[in-house]
Amino acid sequence: MQKLIYSILYDFSYPTLFLLSFGYFLFLYFGIAPLFLFCCRLLERKKLLHKIEHKEIKSSQIQFEIKHSLLSIVVFGFSIIPIVYLIRIDLISLLPNTIFNIISGVVILTLWNEIHFYGVHRLMHSRFFMKRVHYIHHRSKTPTVYSVYSFHWLEALLLSTVPLTIAPFIPFSIIAIFIYPLTSILLNYAGHCNYRFGHGKGNSWRLFGTWHNQHHGKARKNYGFALNFMDKLFQKHKS
Numbered sequence: 001m002q003k004l005i006y007s008i009l010y011d012f013s014y015p016t017l018f019l020l021s022f023g024y025f026l027f028l029y030f031g032i033a034p035l036f037l038f039c040c041r042l043l044e045r046k047k048l049l050h051k052i053e054h055k056e057i058k059s060s061q062i063q064f065e066i067k068h069s070l071l072s073i074v075v076f077g078f079s080i081i082p083i084v085y086l087i088r089i090d091l092i093s094l095l096p097n098t099i100f101n102i103i104s105g106v107v108i109l110t111l112w113n114e115i116h117f118y119g120v121h122r123l124m125h126s127r128f129f130m131k132r133v134h135y136i137h138h139r140s141k142t143p144t145v146y147s148v149y150s151f152h153w154l155e156a157l158l159l160s161t162v163p164l165t166i167a168p169f170i171p172f173s174i175i176a177i178f179i180y181p182l183t184s185i186l187l188n189y190a191g192h193c194n195y196r197f198g199h200g201k202g203n204s205w206r207l208f209g210t211w212h213n214q215h216h217g218k219a220r221k222n223y224g225f226a227l228n229f230m231d232k233l234f235q236k237h238k239s
Helices: 002-010 014-031 032-047 059-077 078-089 099-124 125-132 134-139 153-158 175-194 208-218 230-234
Strands: 049-051 195-197
Touching: 002 078, 014 059, 014 078, 014 175, 032 049, 032 175, 059 134, 059 153, 099 125, 099 153, 099 175, 099 230, 125 134, 125 230, 134 153, 134 195, 153 175
Parallel strands: none
Antiparallel strands: 049 195
16 A cells, blocks of 8 residues: 555656646535535435525536536646645655544644635625626525535636645645545535534534535525634624
8 A cells, every 4th residue: 555655646647647646626516515415415304414505406506516526626626736846846845644643644644625715715805806706606605515615717727735735834634635625625525514413403403514504595604614613813703
C-alpha cells in the first residue's frame, strides 16, 4: 500500500493524476449522493429526521445542479496537481500514515475548511461576485444533495484550494489529504439534503443542516460551512 501511494505521488504523470482525482470526485458525487438521500428518507420514515422545506423540487433544478456540478468536478480534478508538484519539489512535507496522523490531519483540514469556506463565501456574497458567480449556487432556493457542487467554475476553483492553502505550512499524512474530500462532502450533503435531526422544533435540533439550508432560502446570514463557529465569531449567525 505504502509503495503504491509513493508510486502515485512520484511516478504518475500529471494527466493520470488528474484522471484519478476526477474519478474520485465523480464517485463522491454520483456514488454517495443517492445513497445519502436514501438514508435520509429512511430515517425520515423512522421519524429520526425532519424535512426542513416541503416544496417540490423540479427536475429542471436537479438537471441544472448536475450540469454545474460536473463542471466543478472537472475543476476539482485539477486540485491534486499543485499539491503533488509541491510534494515533488519538497515544499510540502508528508507525515507517516499512522492512525493518529490520519485522524488528526482530517480534523485539522475540516476545521481549516470552516475558516477557508467562510472567507470565500463572504467574498462570493459581495455585489460583484453574487451577480456574476455565486448566483449559480443560489439558484437552488431549496438545496438538494445534488447542489453540493453546483458552482460557477471560479467558485469551484477557490473552494478546491483548502489543502493547498495549509499543507505547505502544516505537514499532513497523504491519506488524511485523500480522505478529507470524503469528510467534506458528507458534511456538505448534511448541509444541503433539506433534512435535520429530530422533530425540527427548537434550537436544540438546529444542527448544521439547518444553518446552510436557511442560507439558501434567504441568501444572507449563516455563511459558515458546517460547524457555524465563524458565523458566531463574526456575528453573522441567524437561527
